[in-house]
Amino acid sequence: MEAESKENILVVGYIMKPSRKEDFAKRGAFPSHPTQNGLIFLPLNFELPISSQLQQVDVLLHKATDEIVDVKMSSSSEFVDKIEYTKGMQDLQRYTESHPECCVIDPFPNIYPVLDRLRIQQILFGLENLCIKSCYRIRGPRFLKVNSFEEPNLEHRLFEAKLSFPNIVKPQVACGVAVAHSMAIVFNMEQYKGLNVPLPAVVQVSQELWGLLIKIATLMGLPEACDLKPILFDSLKSLPIDKKNQQVEDGVSSAGIQQLDLELVTDAANWLRSVLNLTIFGFDVVIQEATGDHVIVDLNYLPSFKEVPDDVAIPAFWEAIKWRFKSERGQRNSSLALSSADSNIVSFP
Numbered sequence: 190m191e192a193e194s195k196e197n198i199l200v201v202g203y204i205m206k207p208s209r210k211e212d213f214a215k216r217g218a219f220p221s222h223p224t225q226n227g228l229i230f231l232p233l234n235f236e237l238p239i240s241s242q243l244q245q246v247d248v249l250l251h252k253a254t255d256e257i258v259d260v261k262m263s264s265s266s267e268f269v270d271k272i273e274y275t276k277g278m279q280d281l282q283r284y285t286e287s288h289p290e291c292c293v294i295d296p297f298p299n300i301y302p303v304l305d306r307l308r309i310q311q312i313l314f315g316l317e318n319l320c321i322k323s324c325y326r327i328r329g330p331r332f333l334k335v336n337s338f339e340e341p342n343l344e345h346r347l348f349e350a351k352l353s354f355p356n357i358v359k360p361q362v363a364c365g366v367a368v369a370h371s372m373a374i375v376f377n378m379e380q381y382k383g384l385n386v387p388l389p390a391v392v393q394v395s396q397e398l399w400g401l402l403i404k405i406a407t408l409m410g411l412p413e414a415c416d417l418k419p420i421l422f423d424s425l426k427s428l429p430i431d432k433k434n435q436q437v438e439d440g441v442s443s444a445g446i447q448q449l450d451l452e453l454v455t456d457a458a459n460w461l462r463s464v465l466n467l468t469i470f471g472f473d474v475v476i477q478e479a480t481g482d483h484v485i486v487d488l489n490y491l492p493s494f495k496e497v498p499d500d501v502a503i504p505a506f507w508e509a510i511k512w513r514f515k516s517e518r519g520q521r522n523s524s525l526a527l528s529s530a531d532s533n534i535v536s537f538p
C-alpha cells in the first residue's frame with residue numbers, strides 16, 4: 190500500500206490515562222509521522238484548553254472510562270446524568286456535543302452499555318434470536334439483578350433464574366470505578382447475609398464462567414472483507430487450567446482452534462457491532478466443556494488487545510479508525526444532500 194498524499198492525511202487526537210497511552214505508544218500505535226493509510230497521531234491533554242487542541246484534529250480517539258470519577262447506579266439502567274467525569278472530560282464531551290462534525294471514536298452514548306453489567310446481559314440475551322447454523326449455541330450467562338442481599342424472596346428468585354450454587358456476584362457498574370471489581374463467589378444462601386459487594390449487583394452461575402477462555406478483539410471496517418473479522422488469542426496462561434490444555438503456542442492454542450466455532454463467533458461479533466455501534470471493542474468467550482456452548486462473559490470498549498501480535502493488531506487498529514472517519518463523512522454528505530434536495534421541493538395547492 191502506498192503512503193497517502195499529504196492532503197489526505199488525517200490527524201487523530203487521542204486522550205487516555207498515561208499508562209494506557211504509554212502501552213499503546215510502545216507498540217507503535219500512535220506515530221507522529223503518517224501511517225501507510227494516512228493517519229498522524231497527536232496527544233491531547235487536559236492541562237491546556239481542550240477546545241483549541243480539538244480544532245487541530247480530524248478524529249478524536251478517547252477512553253472516557255479512564256476519566257470517570259463516580260457512577261451512580263439505581264434501579265434504572267439509563268446512564269444519562271449518572272456518570273461523573275473529570276472536569277477535562279466534561280469539557281471534551283461538551284465540545285463534541287456542540288461540534289457534531291467532529292468524528293469521535295466513539296460517541297459517549299455508545300459506550301454507556303459496556304459500563305453496565307445488567308445492560309450487557311440484556312444485550313447478550315438478544316443472541317438467542319440469531320438464526321445461526323451451528324451445532325453450538327452462543328449466548329450470555331444466566332443472570333439475575335439484585336438490589337438487596339436481604340430481600341426475603343432472594344432464594345426463590347435465584348431458583349427461578351436457574352442460578353445454582355456457587356454464584357458469582359458482581360457490581361452492576363462494570364468499569365471506571367474501583368468498586369466495579371469488588372466481586373464474590375457465594376456457595377450457599379447464608380453467605381449472602383452481609384455480603385460486601387456493592388449494590389445493585391448482578392448474580393451469575395460461576396460454573397458457566399469456567400472453561401476455555403478466548404478473547405475476541407473486533408475492529409470495524411477491516412479492508413480484507415465487508416464483514417468484521419475477529420482477532421483471536423488464547424488467554425489460558427492467566428487462568429487455572431488442566432494440564433492437558435497447558436500447551437499454548439503463540440497466538441491461539443491448538444485446543445482453542447479445535448473448540449472455537451469461528452463462524453458462530455463472527456456472526457455474534459457482527460450482531461454486537463450493529464447493536465453497540467462501537468468502532469473497537471472486545472469480548473470474552475468461555476467454551477463450555479460439556480455442551481460446547483460459547484458463553485460471552487464480558488464486553489469491553491477499546492481493549493488493549495496486547496496479546497495480539499503488533500504486526501496484526503496495529504495496522505487493523507489504524508484501518509478501523511480510518512474506516513470510521515470515512516463512514517461518518519459519507520453519512521454526513523448523504524444527510525446534506527437530502528437536506529439540499531428537500532429545500533428544492535416546491536409544493537402546489
